[in-house]
Amino acid sequence: MTAPSPSPSPAIVSVTSVSMHFGGFRALDDVSIDLQRGEIHAIIGPNGAGKSTLLNVISGLLRPTRGDVHYGDQRITHVPPHRRARLGIARSFQITSIFTGFTVHQNVQLALLAQRGDCRHPFRLTGERYRDEAHELLARVQIAGMGARMGGELAAGDRKRLEFAIALAGDPQVLLLDEPTAGMSGAEREIVVGIIRSLSAERQISVLFTEHDIDMVFDNAHRITVMHQGRRLVQGTPAAVRSDPRVRDVYLGEGDDAHV
Ligand SMILES: Nc1ncnc2c1ncn2[C@@H]1O[C@H](COP(=O)(O)OP(=O)(O)O)[C@@H](O)[C@H]1O
Ligand SMILES: [Mg+2]
Numbered sequence: 001m002t003a004p005s006p007s008p009s010p011a012i013v014s015v016t017s018v019s020m021h022f023g024g025f026r027a028l029d030d031v032s033i034d035l036q037r038g039e040i041h042a043i044i045g046p047n048g049a050g051k052s053t054l055l056n057v058i059s060g061l062l063r064p065t066r067g068d069v070h071y072g073d074q075r076i077t078h079v080p081p082h083r084r085a086r087l088g089i090a091r092s093f094q095i096t097s098i099f100t101g102f103t104v105h106q107n108v109q110l111a112l113l114a115q116r117g118d119c120r121h122p123f124r125l126t127g128e129r130y131r132d133e134a135h136e137l138l139a140r141v142q143i144a145g146m147g148a149r150m151g152g153e154l155a156a157g158d159r160k161r162l163e164f165a166i167a168l169a170g171d172p173q174v175l176l177l178d179e180p181t182a183g184m185s186g187a188e189r190e191i192v193v194g195i196i197r198s199l200s201a202e203r204q205i206s207v208l209f210t211e212h213d214i215d216m217v218f219d220n221a222h223r224i225t226v227m228h229q230g231r232r233l234v235q236g237t238p239a240a241v242r243s244d245p246r247v248r249d250v251y252l253g254e255g256d257d258a259h260v
Contacts, residue, residue: 010072012037012206013058013089013174018067020053020230027053028064029230035174038204040196042217045227046250051210054227055176058208059091060084071174090172097166100152104143104162107151108134111169137165141195157188164195175199177209181216189213193220218242 011034020028028050035041043051056062058069060081068077071087085091099107112130138144141161146154154162160180167175180196181189193216199205211217217224217238224241226233228250234241241247 014070016068018064021065026230031232033225035206035208038200039222040200040207042221042224043210049227050230052178055178059176088173090167090175098151104149105147108137108165111166115170137168141165157184175207
């Protein structure tokens with residue numbers, strides 16, 4: 001069942017006519033996309049369509065060749081990634097941010113220390129600073145019982161949940177997730193989907209994610225943007241995207257194999 005859509009509101013992130021060239025190659029070609037507050041928005045498309053590049057332009061990892069990125073009213077096209085994080089845009093989990101030699105609980109404490117700019121002996125954790133807040137964040141992603149385990153010992157799904165807790169330590173308004181359920185079992189996917197849905201519904205966090213599992217996308221996204229060869233092909237509700245013949249042609253395949 002598709003999640004109920006949030007009521008329309010001004011975009012929290014707007015990407016306007018963005019192009020990203022690598023040498024002569026156009027990874028993004030005049031792409032515009034808006035993310036609403038509290039929205040779960042999926043970007044889908046074949047490999048090489050430009051999905052990760054688009055997330056990297058929004059997180060600040062890449063500076064676009066043309067076009068602009070706004071966060072609310074603020075133009076952030078040239079704002080570096082760490083400042084975007086401070087503004088409330090949490091980066092994707094593609095690059096793992098876990099310290100394997102610290103416990104799960106200490107990992108979240110460190111994230112809270114870093115976020116608060118509290119640099120007093122960051123690696124001498126007494127176990128006290130932000131202890132309760134760290135516990136609360138772990139509970140929110142349902143791994144409170146794993147606090148004493150070492151970060152490096154976690155299975156893939158638990159690791160992903162710890163990464164969520166670390167991202168949430170920054171109290172983000174926007175979460176950018178590049179294939180958040182890649183390599184997970186069905187049960188682990190369900191947990192991640194549940195976390196994404198509750199962040200959107202209960203905390204009004206906007207989630208922009210890429211995903212290969214089309215069923216997961218159509219069941220959970222409020223809106224979907226379909227990318228193809230660096231261009232935005234279609235943007236709309238799951239129902240609109242599902243019935244768009246262009247999507248069937250270029251992405252979902254024709255005939256009996258069409259997955260929607
Ligand atoms: N840093 C880079 N330098 C050159 N080409 C790149 C770079 N990053 C991505 N590309 C190319 O841009 C295209 C889009 O890549 P990407 O955004 O990763 O696609 P997707 O995530 O949709 O699979 C691909 O053809 C990829 O090879
Ligand atoms: Mg990608």
